[in-house]
Amino acid sequence: MELLNRYLNEIKRYLPFKDRDDTLKELENLLLEDLEVRVSNGENKDTALYDLIKEFGSPKEVALKYRDDQPIISREMEPMLYLILKIVAVTVPSGILLATIISSISSMSPFNFLDLIVDIIRAFPEMFFGTLAGIGIVFVIFVVIERFFKDQIEEELHEFNMPKFDPKNLPKIPVSVYKVSLFESLFLITMSILFLYFLNYQQGIISIYYDGTNEELLNAHFNSILPILNVSVIFAMIIEIIHLIKRRKTLITTTLAFMQTILAGVILILLSRESIFNKIIIEGYDLEIIPKLFVIGMIIGAIAHFIGGSVTYGKVLIAHTGQGEVLKDIINKNK
Amino acid sequence: MVEKTDILKNLKHELRKGTLVLAVLSQLKTKHYGYSLVETLNKKDLKIDQNTLYPLLRRLDTQGLLTSTWEVVEPRPRKYYELNAFGKEILHSLQYDFENNYQVLNSMLKEEY
Structure with a gap:
């Protein structure tokens, strides 16, 4: 069964x-x-x-067969679209990464490894938004093919979609700790995109608005932490995208997610200082309470990350090694 | 180049598609669950894949032509479907159209070249 x-x-x-x-x-x-x-x-x-x-x-x-909706991209075209999207998702960021490495190395004399790493980290948002743009362009091209040229590639599509279904290859049902919540993943990915966009491209929004003018609240100290913050958010987002595609977690992805949670906790500690705020603005507007509350919030957040991450990962390890059943037996016996 | 067998297969599929709904509705004057309806249709020489019939039943149910109820018949629950008043009205109308079309087509097909 x-x-x-x-x-x-x-x-x-x-x-x-x-x-x-x-x-x-x-x-x-x-x-x-x-x-x-x-x-x-x-x-x-x-x-x-x-x-x-x-x-x-x-x-x-x-x-x-249970779906009545008519998708923008038809079901015959879908497998090919996914294949090309996967190719774009790998080649665009790799291309930008390669270009960044070449441009960084060629502008250095002498070569400095740390500067290279910083340049690569700074290119992360560009890699991400470049990939998004690539995916969008591919999608538009497919809509055009769907509307005007589909008849001409009917035969090729049929060959491409030849079903090769063997029940033996059906994936195993994930145990509860490996189950993925669709809404949670989609929510996290959406929040990550918004987070990246606002902190990298619309940082000016985080300002004090007064009398028709606005003064930016965050300063250069915050910007020095921003690259590592970007890495952490993109890292988390990639893990969620993998979960969403596979509809299951694995020991590898949960281990990566644990590492990301710890990294996020460390970043929160790095952020928990009043010096990231624009001191002149804070003192000028008498807003000392904001940095103080922020520092407390960040420390609480960091502790929650360390404890939450460790507990979640602990549960995964117990379930993975089969110790969960052993523990249940011990508890039942003691009862 | 599309093969002759493929062309024939596609055309037969299109020809059958409309009549399949009529066949299913005609058999749902009495209560059936998915598997019993497949068996009934097969016995009457109307071969239909289970994975075609089951979604069709649900679609007709969603469209409001059928009444569906879960009943536990040991050892397991079954979802039964039956034509409701609206479904009977639709079936009647479809049957009228089918018979009309059949006569028209029949006389057209018998025309001499």
Whole structure:
């Protein structure tokens, strides 16, 4: 039955949100009924289940039949779009990184490794927004192909989309600590994009507005911490994007997420100083309370990151090594 | 170059698509759940894939043509579907159109060259 659960879990990924649980419950019972008939006809249960799932079709194919919406990019074009988006997501940042390294090294005499690292870190927002622009352009090109040239590439598309579904390749159901919350991931990614945009390109918004003028609240000390802050946010965002694509966490991604949480905690400690504020403005407007509250907030935030991150990662390690079951047994015995 | 078999397959698929809804609605005058409806249609020589029928049932249900209820028939729950008053009205209208089209097409197909 594990194979059936894996199959249903994959179908769930592509089903529309509306009535998703009801659809899955119905499908599960219908498949079980079919399986029962096959077994009563003398087939081996495992073989019958394998054949049944294979005949029923790939999870994506099955789930898409439950969707009535017409996407901007049709389902035949979708796999090709995703492939090209993946290529863009790798090549654009790599290209900018390479260009940054070359330009940085060629402008240095003598060579300074630390300056090179700083230049690379400073290029991170450019890599990110460059990739976003690349993805947008590819999407627009696909919309144009979809509208005007799709008929001409019908045959190539058919070959590209040839289904090769084998139930044996269905991914295993993730244990609870590896499950991904769709809304949490999307929320974190959106917040990260806004955070990067405002802190790098619209920093002037964080100002004191008075009598038609505005004075920036943060100063050069903050800007010296900004590159490492960018790295941390982009790092967190990449992890969430991987979670969103895979719809599951892994030991590697949770380890990376733990490292990012600790890094974020360290950054909060670096930020927890009054010197990042524009002293003249703070004193001029009599706003000393803001830096004080900020410092306290940052320290509390840092502690929460260290404790929260360690507890979450601890749970993952316990679940991963199978110690969770051992602990449960010990607790039950003591009861 | 698209093969002859592919062309025929696509055209047959299009021809069948509309009549499939009519066939399903006609059988839902009595209560059925997905698997029993597949069996009933298969016995009447109308081959339909399960993964085509189940989403179709849900679509017709969402459109308000059917009444659906979960019933527990040991060992497991089943979702039953049946035509409601609106569904019967739609079926009646579709049946009228189908019979009309059938006669027109039949006489057209029998025309001598």
